[in-house]
Amino acid sequence: xxxxxxxxxxxxxxxxxxxxxxxxxxxxxGLALVMTIPSFFVESLLSERTxxxxxxxxxxxxxxxxxxxxxxxxxxxxxxLAADSKHGVYLVFPARATAAVQTRTEERRRSLFKVPVFQAxxxxxxxxxxxxxPAAAPEGAQLDWNRAELILGVSDARGAQSDAIATIDGxxxxxxxxxxxxxxxxxxxxxxLSTLTLFGTGVQDIARPGAQFAVTAALRFTGAQRLALLxxxxxxxxxxxxxxxxxxxxxxxxxxxxxxxxxxFSAEWSVPFIARGVGAEGTAGAMRSLDATALGVSFIEMAxxxxxxxxxxxYLLLFLGLVFLSYFVFEVTTGKRVHPAQxxxxxxxQVIFYLLLLSFAERMGFDWGxxxxxxxxxxxxxSNAGWIFGSRLQGFRSLGVFGLLYxxxxxxxxxxxxxLLVGTVASFLAVAAVMYFTRRIDWYSSLPGSSLxxxxxxxx
Numbered sequence: 001x002x003x004x005x006x007x008x009x010x011x012x013x014x015x016x017x018x019x020x021x022x023x024x025x026x027x028x029x030g031l032a033l034v035m036t037i038p039s040f041f042v043e044s045l046l047s048e049r050t051x052x053x054x055x056x057x058x059x060x061x062x063x064x065x066x067x068x069x070x071x072x073x074x075x076x077x078x079x080x081l082a083a084d085s086k087h088g089v090y091l092v093f094p095a096r097a098t099a100a101v102q103t104r105t106e107e108r109r110r111s112l113f114k115v116p117v118f119q120a121x122x123x124x125x126x127x128x129x130x131x132x133x134p135a136a137a138p139e140g141a142q143l144d145w146n147r148a149e150l151i152l153g154v155s156d157a158r159g160a161q162s163d164a165i166a167t168i169d170g171x172x173x174x175x176x177x178x179x180x181x182x183x184x185x186x187x188x189x190x191x192x193l194s195t196l197t198l199f200g201t202g203v204q205d206i207a208r209p210g211a212q213f214a215v216t217a218a219l220r221f222t223g224a225q226r227l228a229l230l231x232x233x234x235x236x237x238x239x240x241x242x243x244x245x246x247x248x249x250x251x252x253x254x255x256x257x258x259x260x261x262x263x264x265f266s267a268e269w270s271v272p273f274i275a276r277g278v279g280a281e282g283t284a285g286a287m288r289s290l291d292a293t294a295l296g297v298s299f300i301e302m303a304x305x306x307x308x309x310x311x312x313x314x315y316l317l318l319f320l321g322l323v324f325l326s327y328f329v330f331e332v333t334t335g336k337r338v339h340p341a342q343x344x345x346x347x348x349x350q351v352i353f354y355l356l357l358l359s360f361a362e363r364m365g366f367d368w369g370x371x372x373x374x375x376x377x378x379x380x381x382x383s384n385a386g387w388i389f390g391s392r393l394q395g396f397r398s399l400g401v402f403g404l405l406y407x408x409x410x411x412x413x414x415x416x417x418x419x420l421l422v423g424t425v426a427s428f429l430a431v432a433a434v435m436y437f438t439r440r441i442d443w444y445s446s447l448p449g450s451s452l453x454x455x456x457x458x459x460x
Contacts, residue, residue: 028328028343032320035347039316042354046313049358050306056113061224064108064117065159068223069294070152071196072097072232073126073166073215075207076180077134077148079141089180090143092133092281094126094215097233103242105299108224113362115224116244116299119161122219124152126233130211136282148207151178152217153196161220164199169206169213175199226250228296231271234280236295238269244299251296269295305361305369311413313354319409320350322430323381326401329437336389346381353377370413374406 061067075092102121107114134143152164152175164175178198206213228251229238243264249255253275255267271293273280278289324343331338353373360369381402386395408426415422 024331025328027340028324029321031340031343031347032317032324035320035344035351036317038348038351039313039354042351042358043310043313045355046306046309046358049362050310053113053306056110057115057224060108060110060115060117063158065156065221065223067155067226067228068120068159068221069155069196069228069230069291069296070122070124070219070221071154071198071230071290072099072124072152073217074151074153074232075128075130075148075203076151076178076198076200077207078144078180079137080144081138082140082142088138088141089284090134090137090141090281091284091287092128092130093278094233095129095235095280096127097125097231097236099124099229099236099238101227101229101238101240103227103240103244103297105242105244116301117222117224118227118242118244118299119220119222120227122217122221122229124217124219124229124232126215126217128207128211128213128215130207130209133209133281136279138283145208146204147180148202148204149178149180149200150203150207150215151180151198151200152219153198154219154221155196156223157197157199159221159223161222165218166201167216168201168203173201175201175217225300226296226298228294230290231276231278231293231295234273234276236269236271236276236293238295239267240269240297241266242297242299246300248298248300249296250298251294252292253295255295265297267297271295305358305366308366308413309354309358309361312357312409315409315412316350316354318427319405320347322405322427323350323402325430325434326398326405327385329434330385330389330394330398333437334389334391334394338388342384342388346384349377349380349384370410374410378402378406 073094075094077090077092079088079090080086081088100123103118105116105118108117109115134141137143150166150168152166154160166173166175176199178200179202180198180200203213231253241264245260245262245264247260247265247267249258249267253269253271255269258267259265276293278287278293323346327338327343327346330336353376356373356376357366357369360372363369364372378399382395382399385398386392389395408422412422412426
């Protein structure tokens with residue numbers, strides 16, 4: 001009996017439980033879970049850097065116009081309701097609209113952060129046919145044709161690089177701030193037009209009931225991140241070309257044809273009247289669905305470092321577990337014990353890998369950042385295995401195993417849609433490998449190197 005009242009056999013049983021390989025495996029799994037706690041601090045730092053990048057985008061966008069949305073040539077006619085003398089604006093869209101947009105992009109930098117900025121040259125054509133107008137005017141509305149105005153719109157006029165020029169039936173005019181803009185509905189629920197800056201010119205000499213005329217407008221604007229054109233005609237065709245290698249097509253309609261290469265992109269949209277979902281004419285308040293017809297292109301980075309690091313953090317527990325399992329297999333197959341403190345150091349090295357990845361990716365991009373951070377971590381983990389197990393050969397084996405694991409991390413981040421499938425299969429194969437290499441182990445036996453695995457000198 002010892003001082004705690006336990007027999008020698010009972011004490012030995014508890015000691016074996018503390019030192020058995022089965023218990024050690026449970027301890028290793030528990031340590032893997034505990035080591036995920038520091039990842040929350042890494043995630044907090046990542047959120048802070050992401051927020052800072054978003055602030056830089058806002059600061060730069062404020063000087064170049066931000067995300068730009070354009071409205072092509074549209075006829076605006078003020079009207080008055082005779083019953084209560086209320087005023088409004090009646091809009092008539094062109095019967096046919098064709099537009100061509102050419103963009104040139106560059107990256108503006110501030111400190112470590114960069115923002116795609118574009119310069120766009122827009123040429124918008126419109127063919128008006130006023131036969132039957134007004135067909136959707138409110139009852140009792142009296143249209144003031146003498147104040148009719150051809151208008152265009154843009155979400156942020158600060159991005160203008162030159163005056164807007166319109167050619168109406170062969171006559172060129174410079175557009176000015178629209179006179180009817182104050183009469184447009186300002187309630188955001190009334191539609192996208194309430195968020196646009198309008199500019200135009202009077203067309204009272206041309207715009208008459210039953211008239212037909214053609215308009216061409218030329219604009220040059222800067223902006224950041226996204227460019228969109230509203231489907232401003234009953235039928236609208238748009239072609240767009242640019243030098244950005246990774247565009248994202250969005251909005252109410254996707255292009256019918258597209259071509260993307262490392263040198264840029266080209267795309268073409270075609271929106272027929274039945275798909276547009278907005279009437280050919282009507283009050284400004286009736287055009288609340290016009291924003292849903294936007295034809296947009298987003299200028300996005302192929303590998304956003306913050307998004308990629310965020311995705312890699314989701315796999316932290318998986319790869320902590322795989323690295324810990326690898327060390328455990330090395331432990332039981334070499335007969336060399338590994339202290340839990342050494343597992344903790346291995347976990348800390350993997351957490352620091354994400355800090356290295358974030359700091360390198362901000363400066364040189366995610367691919368090169370992962371290569372440097374991952375390579376340094378793999379070398380450290382393999383060297384540590386060589387030191388622990390006292391074998392240079394074991395160090396080289398560890399280098400191959402850990403190199404394969406970190407290559408798998410990179411592939412998972414690049415596979416995107418297939419990441420779950422590949423990650424699941426890889427995890428299954430890893431567990432199967434552990435089962436195979438430990439198939440002859442008696443999990444109730446003591447750990448390799450334990451004093452209980454052989455008779456003591458005193459017992460002998």
